[in-house]
Amino acid sequence: MQYFDLSELSSSLLKKLGVEDLRKIPVQPEPDAKFLNCLDNVTSYIEKNGGSVQFGWIFSCLGNISIKMTAHAVVKTPDNSLVCVTPNEYRTGLLKFAPDCSVENFIQNNFLPTKFVPLIDDQSLSEYIGIEAEQDKLRLDNLGIIAQSDLEQFKMRASLLYPAILSLAKKYTGRNDQCYCGSGNKSKKCCG
Numbered sequence: 191m192q193y194f195d196l197s198e199l200s201s202s203l204l205k206k207l208g209v210e211d212l213r214k215i216p217v218q219p220e221p222d223a224k225f226l227n228c229l230d231n232v233t234s235y236i237e238k239n240g241g242s243v244q245f246g247w248i249f250s251c252l253g254n255i256s257i258k259m260t261a262h263a264v265v266k267t268p269d270n271s272l273v274c275v276t277p278n279e280y281r282t283g284l285l286k287f288a289p290d291c292s293v294e295n296f297i298q299n300n301f302l303p304t305k306f307v308p309l310i311d312d313q314s315l316s317e318y319i320g321i322e323a324e325q326d327k328l329r330l331d332n333l334g335i336i337a338q339s340d341l342e343q344f345k346m347r348a349s350l351l352y353p354a355i356l357s358l359a360k361k362y363t364g365r366n367d368q369c370y371c372g373s374g375n376k377s378k379k380c381c382g
């Protein structure tokens with residue numbers, strides 16, 4: 191299973207995530223823009239073209255049972271429209287972005303935080319998400335670097351929970367949902 195880009199975020203899901211304002215914005219990276227370095231990309235874009243920084247969140251889903259909210263920076267152009275200037279591997283077309291200025295308060299050493307939101311109530315899932323959150327906290331505290339030995343520890347702990355997570359994902363994925371495996375295809379045309 192891998193995280194996937196949700197094709198739509200329903201209003202009930204947005205409510206659960208505490209998101210009131212979801213925009214669909216164009217992705218237009220400069221030729222020298224770097225993956226994962228949204229704040230650097232935005233800063234260098236603004237130096238050249240003007241505008242300001244807009245912080246907010248982007249979303250990805252694990253197995254239709256959990257949402258990862260990743261803090262993200264985009265450009266607010268002088269005419270107040272939003273543009274993402276960071277390339278990404280798996281999102282095509284418009285980026286679903288929720289503006290939230292409070293994200294700025296959580297930046298540590300230029301690194302942006304991640305939030306994990308379970309969509310179902312389950313002990314194994316909260317433990318699994320807890321491990322991911324712990325790993326993300328370590329990343330923020332250590333300038334983006336996680337020691338190999340720590341990574342192995344996280345992997346080992348997560349792997350013990352993985353069978354339970356996989357069966358939950360199968361259980362909560364409908365035939366017409368995006369497949370839990372993360373392929374981006376409908377379940378009935380994939381692992382379903």
Ligand SMILES: [Zn+2]
Pocket residue numbers: 369370371372373377380381382
């Ligand atoms: Zn699949």
